[in-house]
Amino acid sequence: MTRITTVGTTRAAAPDGDAYVLEARGVSVRFGGVRALTGVSLGVRAGEVCGLIGPNGAGKTTLFDVLSGIRRPDEGRLLLDGADVTRRSPVWRARHGMRRTFQRQQLFGQLSVADNLLVAQEWRGGGGGLVADLVGSPTRRRRERERRARAERVLADCGLGALGERYAGGLPVGRARMVELARAVADPPRVLLLDEPASGMSAPEREQLAAVVRRLAEKEGCAVLLVEHNVAFVMELCARVVVLDLGTVLAEGTAARVRADPRVREAYLGGA
Template sequence: MSGAPALRAEGIGVRFGGVRALDDVGITLCAGEVRGLIGPNGAGKTTLFDVLSGIRRPDAGSVRLDGVDVTRHSPVRRARHGMRRTFQRQQLFGQLTVADNLLVAQEWRGGGGGLAADLLALPARRSYERARRERAGKVLADFGLDGRGDAAAGTLPVGRARMAELARAVADPPRVLLLDEPASGTTDDERRRLASAVRRLAEDEGCAVLLVEHDVAFVMELCSRVLVLDLGRVLAEGTPAEVRADRRVRDAYLGSAPG
């Protein structure tokens, strides 16, 4: 069940010289919701992710997290509001173990808030360390990485490395999670585990998830609603069934036959 809006972008416009990469794009993402973002190459999906995460400032429009206007905030300030993002290219700390990648993700805030700050109030550092490791162990198990915590992250095969990066993104519980092609390079079994972990994150922890993925079947199965971009504009938005049935979407992206 979706809750209150966690992320709202309105009227987003981005230009690269004379090219209009995004034109009046809007999206609202609610707590506990998993929403898909699809479209052909060059549709503006990555540009929209860059705007939402603070890497790129839009030429027009606004971005709000839990009602707070963060349009001019840096990625770090947005992260302090609870936003996390993964990238198409993996960004693991390769020389650290998988478990240490997750522990680092819980430490970065220091006393600024979130899980780390709550635990720092405990009287003993030992209790803090135990709680951090318990959270890391749970997340590793959720993503099928139990037993791989002591492995150097840089030695993992592509699919496992992708899962480790996703696990790190949620080690400190996010409010909003932006996933950029998370299923890329994964096996069928890893995709199923990924889908299950994302559902639990939304349903149990109330996280709002926005997913960009070229595996349309994966998106349609996992997401409650789907937004379709084409040439920088919103082409369609609706349930997976509605999007599949939309002739404009079939012509621009899915092909001539629905289903």
């Protein structure tokens, strides 16, 4: 994947000295007189799985919209590999390695599962333009074989190998969410934003989801940020957890540290 050239920028260092791949600095968003986010700052490193939790209305999805480029912040900056991408479009960010899933499933229901993954790779083009299409150039055929092979590998990794020819629109919720994840990583991501990825999944499906996310982080160096209401799932999967409440960062740290924070227990964990 083409990396971003950073000219005249300084990459922010994470607390352990590693540079953040994705970073939000002082992000604020207003809807009329309501502040959805106020001065939110966070970052995610390569190879890290970071959880984002908080009660309903805390601003989690709004922050995801800002990170992915769907919404521009009223204040603050977004950096990808140290470069300011605050004004970059969602398409630009996706083509530079930032991928996202959504709370509501966004599959191409009339396409097969395999074709959903192939579509995600088509933006790179086949080379040679219309002429190559008409004559069936060797380069075009080679790229098509490579993309199909990549799709097959990702489907197998996600436990979807037997579903490649099924129409995506007819899948149960848990399988459909795994297809969304597979499509998001069909073209290798640098940053992965997962919005409620375990919603509607059975316990075995959640285990498979966790295994895929860990593999992406550990073996491919992907930076993963996930929003999830299943606190137990987040605490087990994520090395670091950020808690939002009323549009601000309430707490941040390891799962054990966040779980023990009295402010978090009062605001979100019901005093448990």
